[in-house]
Each structure stands twice: as structure tokens, then as C-alpha cells.
Amino acid sequence: MDFSVISQLREKKFWWMDVIFYFTVSLLIATILCYLIFLVKNNIQKNDIIKITEALQTVGTDAQKAQEKEVINYQRKINDFAQLLKNHTFSSHAFAFMQKETMPNIWFNQFGFNSKDSQVQLSGEADSLDALSRQVAGFEKNEYVKNLGSLTASLGESARMQFSFALTLDSNIFDFSSDLSLTSTVSPSDQQVVQPPVGEEKTLPAGANQKMMTSFHLLLEPEVVAVIDQITHSVKADVPYGTDIKKITTSIVLSPGATVFPAPDTPQDFTSPVKYTITAQDGSTQDYRVLVSVLPQKGAKTSTKSNTGLGVIIAILVIIVIIVVGVIIFFAWKKMQSNKNAN
Amino acid sequence: MQIDRPIVSAIIIFIVILLVFFLVMPEYKAFVSLRDDLAKKRAEYDAERDYYAAIYKTYSELQVRQEDIKKIDNALPTDPDLGKIVYFLQRAAAQNSIIIKDMFLSRSAPANLPKTGGQPGTNAVKDITFSMDVLGDYVSLQQFIIALEKSARVLEVASITFGSSEEMPQENQTQFQLQRTYNVNLQVRTHSY
Numbered sequence: 001m002d003f004s005v006i007s008q009l010r011e012k013k014f015w016w017m018d019v020i021f022y023f024t025v026s027l028l029i030a031t032i033l034c035y036l037i038f039l040v041k042n043n044i045q046k047n048d049i050i051k052i053t054e055a056l057q058t059v060g061t062d063a064q065k066a067q068e069k070e071v072i073n074y075q076r077k078i079n080d081f082a083q084l085l086k087n088h089t090f091s092s093h094a095f096a097f098m099q100k101e102t103m104p105n106i107w108f109n110q111f112g113f114n115s116k117d118s119q120v121q122l123s124g125e126a127d128s129l130d131a132l133s134r135q136v137a138g139f140e141k142n143e144y145v146k147n148l149g150s151l152t153a154s155l156g157e158s159a160r161m162q163f164s165f166a167l168t169l170d171s172n173i174f175d176f177s178s179d180l181s182l183t184s185t186v187s188p189s190d191q192q193v194v195q196p197p198v199g200e201e202k203t204l205p206a207g208a209n210q211k212m213m214t215s216f217h218l219l220l221e222p223e224v225v226a227v228i229d230q231i232t233h234s235v236k237a238d239v240p241y242g243t244d245i246k247k248i249t250t251s252i253v254l255s256p257g258a259t260v261f262p263a264p265d266t267p268q269d270f271t272s273p274v275k276y277t278i279t280a281q282d283g284s285t286q287d288y289r290v291l292v293s294v295l296p297q298k299g300a301k302t303s304t305k306s307n308t309g310l311g312v313i314i315a316i317l318v319i320i321v322i323i324v325v326g327v328i329i330f331f332a333w334k335k336m337q338s339n340k341n342a343n
Numbered sequence: 344m345q346i347d348r349p350i351v352s353a354i355i356i357f358i359v360i361l362l363v364f365f366l367v368m369p370e371y372k373a374f375v376s377l378r379d380d381l382a383k384k385r386a387e388y389d390a391e392r393d394y395y396a397a398i399y400k401t402y403s404e405l406q407v408r409q410e411d412i413k414k415i416d417n418a419l420p421t422d423p424d425l426g427k428i429v430y431f432l433q434r435a436a437a438q439n440s441i442i443i444k445d446m447f448l449s450r451s452a453p454a455n456l457p458k459t460g461g462q463p464g465t466n467a468v469k470d471i472t473f474s475m476d477v478l479g480d481y482v483s484l485q486q487f488i489i490a491l492e493k494s495a496r497v498l499e500v501a502s503i504t505f506g507s508s509e510e511m512p513q514e515n516q517t518q519f520q521l522q523r524t525y526n527v528n529l530q531v532r533t534h535s536y
Contacts, residue, residue, distance in 0.1 A: 021348040024355040031362045038370035045377040052384040059391040067402040068395070074405055074412065080468050081415050084497050084534060091500035092488045110506035115499065123506075214407050227403045238396075 018331055026323035034316045089115050089174035097173060101142060105131040110164070118146075118171050123164035125156060132161050144173045210255035211280035213288050217251040218270075226290070235276075235290040245270040245292050257281040417495045423451070423471055423535040431494060432473070432531070439487040441479040449474040449530070472501060473531045480524055491531060501530040 094113050098120075102108070105127035112121035126132035132153055139145050147168040156162040216235050218224040226237035239245060247267040252260055261277045268274050270292035278286045405412060425448065436443050449472050479487065484505070491498045505527040 017348050017352075021352045024352045024359070027359050028355050028362075031359050031367060035362065035366045035370060038367065038374050042370060042374050042377055045374070045381050049377065049381055049384055052381070052388050056384070056388050056391065059388065059395055064395045064398065068398045071398050071401045071405065074415075077415060077419060081419050081497075084419065084468070088497060089499055090492050091503060092485060092492055094503070095485050095488070112502070112504040114502045116501065215404075225400065225404065227400050228407055229403075230407065 015331075015335065018334075019327070022327035022331065023324060026320065026327050030316065030320040030323060033319055037316065088176065089171075090176060091115055091174065093174050094120060094169070097144060097169070101138060103131065103135045103138060106135045115174065118169045118174065120167040120169060121164070122167065123162070125158070126153075126161040126163060129153065129161050132163050136165070139167060144170045146170050208257065208281035209284055211258045211278040211284060211286040212255045213252060213260070213276065213278055213286075214255065215251075215253035216288075216290065218292065219249045219251055223251075226292075228288070233286060233288050235288050237290070237292050238295050239292055241295050243294055245294060248292070252276070254278055255280070414495060418497045419468070419534055419536070420496075421536050423469070425471070428471070428473070428496065428533060431496065432475070432491075435487060435490040435494070436477065439479070439490060440483040441477050441487045444476040444478055444526075446473055446475045448472070468534050468536060471533050471535060473533075475529045475531060477527045477529060478524055479527065484525065484527055488529075497534055499532045501532045502528075503530075504528045 091113060098108070098111075106124065107126075108122050108124035110121070110123040113119070126135065136148065136151065139148050145167055149166050149168070151163070151165040153161050153163040212230065213228055213235070216226040216228055216237070218226065218237055218239065220239060220243060224237050224239055226235045228235050246269045248270055249267050250264040252264045254260055255278075258281065259279050261279070262268065262274075268290075270290065274290045276288045276290060278288065280286075429446070432446065433443060435441075451469055451471050453467050453469055477484070477487075488500050488503070491500060505525040507523060507525055
């Protein structure tokens with residue numbers, strides 16, 4: 001390698017050497033600036049993380065966890081209750097079926113019913129074999145009878161036909177919607193719950209002065225359920241970012257007999273709070289103030305943050321460009337000065 | 344003092360390379376990592392906040408629907424409340440002219456319900472079955488069963504067995520209108536947690 005080049009560089013003054021020199025100095029400054037900028041940004045981010053971690057501690061407090069537990073328990077209970085109602089059978093429909101389908105001159109003296117397999121075991125007496133055959137044919141043709149089996153018949157001591165058979169009924173017969181439900185003569189008070197032997201408060205029936213808003217839904221896609229504060233009589237709902245809240249129809253559930261103005265199916269402008277007046281049967285009124293808020297754009301903060309790195313890099317590049325341009329201008333100015341001196 | 348620019352330039356470039364590798368790059372990597380952590384923490388915070396906001400909203404709705412909740416609590420209580428069931432059965436029987444001869448708790452077993460997403464470890468719904476021998480005529484028995492089926496507590500009649508050894512009625516009588524007293528065996532099922 002010829003080291004005389006370095007020696008020549010040291011002895012002769014080349015203009016581009018100045019350019020390289022100032023450029024390297026500016027590069028050094030830019031590198032240090034870069035380091036400092038990252039250092040500061042990292043500290044800011046660390047502080048932000050600490051703040052969010054602290055904020056996270058405030059979410060999920062004991063009270064909130066208690067609410068969560070209660071909500072989950074009720075969710076489970078409501079699901080179980082719905083399932084029980086779905087499977088609930090009305091065995092009394094078997095009585096209605098028998099009353100409807102039993103022919104004259106047929107007398108049953110044994111009745112057995114099991115809801116598990118919807119089977120009815122019957123035995124009794126018939127006037128004649130003809131009457132029994134008509135009864136059996138009637139059951140067989142019935143839409144609710146799935147199967148008729150174990151039929152036995154014999155002439156009894158009373159000169160009547162003694163018989164027994166088993167009917168397997170369609171389980172739909174025991175459904176609440178079945179058209180075989182018996183008309184109850186039980187008074188409404190008797191149908192009420194198990195009354196405790198000692199002091200439990202009875203729930204009062206809905207009075208004529210009731211004017212409560214029990215549910216408020218904004219008919220959007222998807223539907224938005226508002227939170228009703230029955231103490232301050234205010235209703236609050238948050239709708240997704242970008243929702244037009246100038247014309248929204250609602251669905252409102254009120255106390256029995258109460259009316260509301262404006263009507264729920266009339267579109268309302270929720271850019272400012274809207275007042276709903278509920279009138280009870282006795283004419284008394286209660287106002288509810290409905291406030292709809294549009295949620296901020298989801299992920300807006302995140303996207304800003306994700307662009308931070310790019311912003312820093314651009315800032316550093318801009319600084320470097322400015323420094324390089326400055327160096328070139330400085331060198332040009334110096335060249336002009338030396339030319340002037342030479343002249 | 345005259346600066347030896349070529350050597351100084353070379354040294355500066357060397358220093359810049361060292362700075363970039365040992366200071367700037369690690370800081371940049373830390374910056375990227377912290378940025379990701381921050382985004383994750385923010386997402387976690389937003390998700391938790393939204394979740395508890397939804398919980399609060401549902402909880403508020405439950406508070407408003409206390410009357411409905413009370414009905415569900417009555418229908419499917421947390422405890423078996425056997426005393427209340429026995430009291431109700433006795434009361435319903437008395438109101439419908441039915442005499443309860445004997446009654447015993449025949450079975451208490453987990454109900455055959457599909458899983459509904461409850462928390463693991465929580466109690467499942469249990470079936471409580473009562474076996475009863477009662478006395479009464481057909482119409483009273485029918486009304487008694489309707490009263491059971493329409494009670495606020497979910498009650499179902501799982502099986503009914505009754506019969507009579509008495510003589511058959513006259514031809515102009517309808518057997519369902521007879522005032523004849525039957526011995527009836529009933530299996531009544533209810534539920535609790």
C-alpha cells in the first residue's frame with residue numbers, strides 16, 4: 001500500500017478535504033443528537049408505561065370485581081333459568097288430553113303418567129269390545145299419540161270388557177304452547193310464589209303513579225343499550241366512532257300504563273341532550289335527560305404512537321441534511337473569501 | 344494549532360461508527376421495544392376499561408330489572424329452601440281440597456341441563472324430587488297440579504299414578520266429573536343450585 005497518498009493529503013490542501021472534514025463533524029453531531037433523542041424518547045415511553053401500569057391498577061377494583069362476579073352469576077342463572085323454562089313440561093295437559101279423547105262408555109280405573117318418557121298407562125272397563133275398539137282407533141289416529149302398545153282386553157265379571165294399554169304421547173303435548181292447556185280456576189293469588197311462613201315483603205303491583213323508564217335502546221347497527229340512572233333521571237349511551245347521531249330512533253320500555261314524549265319511533269338529534277317526558281296513568285310526569293356520546297376513534301392513539309419511530313428517524317435525517325447543507329454553504333462562503341483575498 | 348484534517352476525519356468516522364453500534368443502535372432497539380410494550384399496555388388498559396364499562400352497564404341494567412331478577416331468584420333459588428317448598432305444597436293442597444297423606448324428599452341430583460358457560464367450579468343446577476301420596480277427587484287433583492305448574496318456583500309433576508277399585512259409574516255419568524276420592528301418588532320436581 002502506498003502511504004505517500006496520506007503524506008500528500010497532509011501536505012497539500014484539497015478543497016474536498018474540507019468538505020469531508022465538516023461532513024464527518026456534522027455526522028458526529030447528528031449521531032450524538034440521535035442518541036440523545038432516543039434517550040429522551042425512551043425515558044418518555046418508560047414514564048408512559050409506568051403511568052399506564054398504574055392506571056391498570058385502578059381498573060378491576062374490588063368493587064368492580066364484585067360487580068363482575070354478580071353479573072357472571074346472574075348470566076349463568078338466567079341461562080339456566082331459560083334452559084329450565086325451555087324444558088318445562090305441563091303434566092296437566094295429559095288430563096286435558098284424556099278428557100278430550102275419552103269416548104262415552106269407556107271408564108278408566110287406573111291412570112299412570114311418567115313425564116320422562118311421556119308415557120301414560122291406562123286400564124279400565126268398556127261397555128263392549130266395539131266401544132273399546134273405537135277408543136283405541138281414536139287414540140291411534142290422534143296427532144299427539146306416537147305409539148299405543150301393551151293392549152290387553154278380557155271379559156270381566158261385570159260383563160264388561162276389562163282392558164289395559166300404554167300410550168306414548170308426543171312430548172310437544174306438554175309444551176306451554178300446546179293447545180291442550182286446561183283452563184285454570186285457580187285464583188291469581190294462589191298462583192303466586194311460595195309464600196314464606198314469616199315476614200317477607202310482598203312486591204306491590206304496578207301503581208297508576210309509576211313513570212319509570214326501565215330500558216332505553218338506540219336502534220343502531222348493532223343496537224346500543226343506554227345506562228339509566230334512576231336517581232338523577234339521566235340516560236347515558238356511548239356510540240361507536242363515526243355514528244351519525246343526528247337522526248336516531250329509539251326503543252324505550254316504561255312502567256306499565258305510562259307514556260313517553262317524544263315517541264321512541266320519532267328520530268331524534270342527539271348532538272345535544274334530549275329530554276324525554278314520561279307520563280304516568282295518573283297524569284304525573286318525570287323527565288329523563290338522554291346524553292349520547294360518540295366514542296373516539298379506536299386505535300387512533302396507537303397509530304400515532306406507532307408512527308413515532310418514523311417521525312424520529314425523519315427528524316434525524318432532516319437535522320443531518322440541514323447540517324450538511326450548512327457545511328456546504330459555509331465552505332462556499334469560505335472559498336469566496338479566499339478568492340477575494342487572492343484577487 | 345493546525346488540525347490534521349484527514350486524520351481527524353478518519354478518527355471522527357471511526358468514533359461515529361462506534362457510537363452508532365454501541366449507543367445509538369441499542370437505544371433504537373430499546374425504543375422499538377418500549378414502543379411495542381407501550382402499545383400492548385395501552386391495548387390492555389383499553390380492553391380492561393371497556394370490559395369493566397360493559398360489566399357496569401350490565402350491572403346497572405340488572406339493578407333496574409330487580410323485579411325480574413327477583414322472579415328468577417324465586418324460580419331458581421341459590422338454596423333448596425325445602426321449608427318454603429313444603430309450605431307451598433301444603434298450602435296449594437289445602438286450597439284445592441287435597442289432603443297430603445305423606446311426603447318425602449326422594450332424590451336430589453344434578454339436573455340434566457346443557458352447560459351454560461358458568462364459571463368452573465360453580466354449583467350446577469340440582470333437581471329436587473318430592474314423592475307425595477295425596478287424597479282427593481279428580482277435579483281437585485287437576486287444579487292442584489295446575490297450581491303447582493303455575494307457581495313462581497319452577498315445579499314440574501314428574502309422574503302421576505292413581506286408581507280406584509270402586510264400581511264403574513252409571514252410563515249417563517262422565518267419569519271426570521265424579522266426586523270419587525282417589526289415592527294419588529305424585530312425584531314433584533323442582534330445582535335449585
